[in-house]
Every structure is written in C-alpha cells, then in structure tokens.
Amino acid sequence: MAREITRTDLSLTEGRTYYVTVRGTMSSITVTGSSDGITVAPAMDTIAAAKALADTSPAALYGKTVTAVFPDCAYVQERHGQGVRIVTGQSISLNDVVDLAGTMTGSDKEKQLAADTVVRKTTGGIGPVAFPGEWLGGHAFQYDPVAQTGQQEVRAYTAGVLSELSSINNVGMLVTVLGRVTYSDTNGFYVDDGSGFSDFAQSGPDYPTGIKVTVPSGVATPAGGSYVVVTGISSVYQAGGSLRRLLLVRQQSDIVTF
Numbered sequence: 001m002a003r004e005i006t007r008t009d010l011s012l013t014e015g016r017t018y019y020v021t022v023r024g025t026m027s028s029i030t031v032t033g034s035s036d037g038i039t040v041a042p043a044m045d046t047i048a049a050a051k052a053l054a055d056t057s058p059a060a061l062y063g064k065t066v067t068a069v070f071p072d073c074a075y076v077q078e079r080h081g082q083g084v085r086i087v088t089g090q091s092i093s094l095n096d097v098v099d100l101a102g103t104m105t106g107s108d109k110e111k112q113l114a115a116d117t118v119v120r121k122t123t124g125g126i127g128p129v130a131f132p133g134e135w136l137g138g139h140a141f142q143y144d145p146v147a148q149t150g151q152q153e154v155r156a157y158t159a160g161v162l163s164e165l166s167s168i169n170n171v172g173m174l175v176t177v178l179g180r181v182t183y184s185d186t187n188g189f190y191v192d193d194g195s196g197f198s199d200f201a202q203s204g205p206d207y208p209t210g211i212k213v214t215v216p217s218g219v220a221t222p223a224g225g226s227y228v229v230v231t232g233i234s235s236v237y238q239a240g241g242s243l244r245r246l247l248l249v250r251q252q253s254d255i256v257t258f
Helices: 047-051
Strands: 021-026 029-034 058-070 073-077 083-087 096-105 112-123 141-144 149-151 155-158 161-164 174-185 188-192 211-214 227-239 242-248 255-257
Touching: 047 058, 047 083, 047 141, 058 112, 058 227, 083 227, 155 242, 211 227
Parallel strands: 083 112, 211 242
Antiparallel strands: 021 029, 058 073, 058 096, 073 083, 096 112, 141 149, 155 161, 174 188, 174 227, 188 211, 227 242, 227 255
C-alpha cells in the first residue's frame, strides 16, 4: 500500500498557506484528515532582505555559502553581502552552497533563520573581511522592537560611555581582526587592536579591553599578552540589557599568533 505521493505539477504562490487533505476508504468506512498549514516561503533576493522581515515571517534563501558550523547553529553568507545565523536539524557542512527555507526569528538578540529545509547544491567558499575592533557588530539594521524586524545595534564602552557602534551592521559575517590578547582562559579570550572599546565600564585586570572571543571544544587559546590574527563569525552576546561584540572562532587555524 502506497504511503506517500509526489506531485510536481502544482502551481503554488509564495506567501500563501496550503493544506493537504487525505481520504482513506476501507469497506464502508471513510476517514478524512488534513495537514497543518504549509506556507510557501517567499524567495529573498538578499540576506539583508530576510533580516528586515518580522519574526515568524517565512523566507527562502538560495545559493548561500556556509561559512561556519557549530553544534547549535551554522552561518551562511553571500559574496559581497551579509551573513546570517541558521538553526536547523538538517545536515550542513562548511563551504556547502545551499538553498534554505524556514522562518525568521531572533530580533531580540541575533536575527536568524530557523530552516526547515536545507538543500545542498554544490561547494564553494567565502573569505573573511578584515575589520578594526571598533567596527565589529555595527549599528542597528532595519531594527524595530515593536514590529520585531531587523538586527539590533551592538554597543561597547569608550571613555566610560556605552555607545552604539557606528559601522554598517556586520553581525553574521565571517571577519578577521587582529590585536593583543588582554585576557585568556580555556574557553576564550579578549583581543584588543587599540581602538579603545571595551565591554566594561570599569578598568583593571578583571575588566579586559577589546573583543570577546569564544572557541569550540579542543581549540587552544593564545597566551595573554600575545599578538594574534583571529578569524571567526561576527556575533553578539547580551550584557546589561544591550548587545556586545562576540567573535566565534570555528577551528584552530582561525587563530594565528605572531
């Protein structure tokens, strides 16, 4: 007995919700059941367009390159464009070029696509963009907390004042920064390029300056006082009611000491 059917002749409209109804008959008994609504995700021309959508909005992205894979998420990016966090139960590998469809969420922290569908098309690769520390994160992008659209701004302390960073928002992008390690432990470190920005209003040994960097399990961190070039994903973490800069290292080769 057939348990599935495939139809390729349907004409579906993006953004509309469809239902599948099945009727089964055995002898004189007929049973009918309908699926939950399935919405056809509209194709977004760019990742920026997807990030500008409100939370719970369906979205599809085509031909995006996987720039990082972590246990709880992945990141995709477009060449000469933005990147975005992906949450999915589907298999995904570094440098895959994929089509994705799902729902936008996360406007209160880091905008992301909860992808129900991931289709691998080919392989590719995108290199990092070098940023000074004061540019990492960036100002708000199409952000409206009421409408739940866009990406919230990233803030850091300079001269004791918590300020919105003035660069174009780059949360989700693969980036490279360099500087001196001002603090280090087994879970991560801080790197300061001399920009004068900090996550802390206070100063002193317990309040390192620079960008917070986290590393995956098994990746060794550089010694305090050393100078490094670090590649990773520009991300965020929450502290004191605002978003702060966070660099997510992917692998050991992302950290170069000199």
